[in-house]
Amino acid sequence: MxxxxxxxxxxxxxxxxxxxxxxxxxxxxxxxxxxxxxxxxxxxxxxxxxxxxxxxxxxxxxxxxxxxxxxxxxxxxxxxxxxxxxxxxxxxxxxxxxxxxxxxxLFVNSDAAQLAQLVALVDSGKLRVDIARRVPLADLPALHAEAAAGPLSGKAIVFPPAALA
Incomplete structure (x- = not known):
């Protein structure tokens, strides 16, 4: 492939x-x-x-x-x-x-069963998700500006303020 x-x-x-x-x-x-x-x-x-x-x-x-x-x-x-x-x-x-x-x-076609299979692969460690950082929702505009300037390395997870505590 x-x-x-x-x-x-x-x-x-x-x-x-x-x-x-x-x-x-x-x-x-x-x-x-x-x-x-x-x-x-x-x-x-x-x-x-x-x-x-x-x-x-x-x-x-x-x-x-x-x-x-x-x-x-x-x-x-x-x-x-x-x-x-x-x-x-x-x-x-x-x-x-x-x-x-x-x-x-190929276009996005959300499918609950396929998404569940992906979650199972992540949970088992067979599919890695590179999480680079966690940022508060208030920093989302800065994160978008950074992404517009060039590719981000890994995924950024955005949390509401209460979830960071």
Whole structure:
């Protein structure tokens, strides 16, 4: 499986979940996040851009905001009968009908049973959530400003004042 854009929070979870499911994971990530992606369990970490792979993959999960030509090219790294899953809502997932490569557009679909499975994986330690800090609700504007200036490392949990005591 290729996870394109694995350096963010969602990518880190995708790597962990794919490894938990038994997949060999190839991930793309930038220099700032490549070590974090390796720590999440990626077997191989490549730089940004269309990767040159030794052999095609069964699945590509695109999490990166790529241009339309880059997204379309991802179908070319998928083996016949495989799938490209795209999370960028402004472009449709590419497909290649001649080779049986399907394109799937993925949107949020909250499902209580799936969320319960994720909670069970977190509780068992099989899915790690990197909590960088806890902040009071009053500091939320500063946290948003910090996030706008650049990516945050880990998750920030925001608590109402009474919960911090």
């Amino acid at each position: 290729l996870i394109n854009g694995a350096g963010g929070s969602v990518g880190g979870y995708a790597v962990q979940l794919a490894k938990h499911a038994g997949a060999h994971v190839i991930a793309t990530a930038g220099p700032r996040s490549s070590e974090r992606v390796k720590a999440a369990g990626a077997d191989d970490v490549l730089g940004h851009g269309l990767p040159e792979l030794a052999e095609p993959v069964d699945v590509v999960l695109n999490l990166a905001p790529v241009d339309p030509a880059q997204l379309a090219a991802l179908a070319g790294v998928v083996r016949d009968g495989g799938v490209v899953v795209n999370t960028t809502v402004w472009m449709s997932a590419p497909s290649d009908e001649e080779r049986g490569v399907r394109g799937i557009n």
